[in-house]
Amino acid sequence: MLNNWTDVANIDEIPDQECKIVEINDMPIAVFNLEGNYYAIEDNCPHQHLPLADGMVEDSTITCPYHGAMFSIITGEVLSPPACDNLRTFITRVHEGKVQVKGK
C-alpha cells in the first residue's frame, strides 16, 4: 500500500500551519505545511478512531479535537493521553511543484 508517490496538492495550496485532507487507498491522510516543510499523518486518532485534522496545531503538535490527545505531526509520536498509540506517518516530497506522499 502506498508504494508509489501520489500527488496530493500544489505547493501553494496548503498555507503554513494548515493541512489538506486527502484519501489514498481509502485511507484519510492529513498533509501539513509546517514552515514550508510537508508532513503527512493518517487522519485517524488512535484513541477512538475519529478524524484528527480539525484539531489545534501549535508548532509541530496537533491536539485531537475530541478528547485532547496530542501528537507530533513530524514523527506521529503520541505526546499526551488519552491516546496510547502513535500515528501512522508517510514520507513526503515536493516534485515539479506538487506535494507528493508515499508510504513507509
Ligand code: FES
Ligand atoms: S478520539 Fe482523539 S483523543 Fe479521543
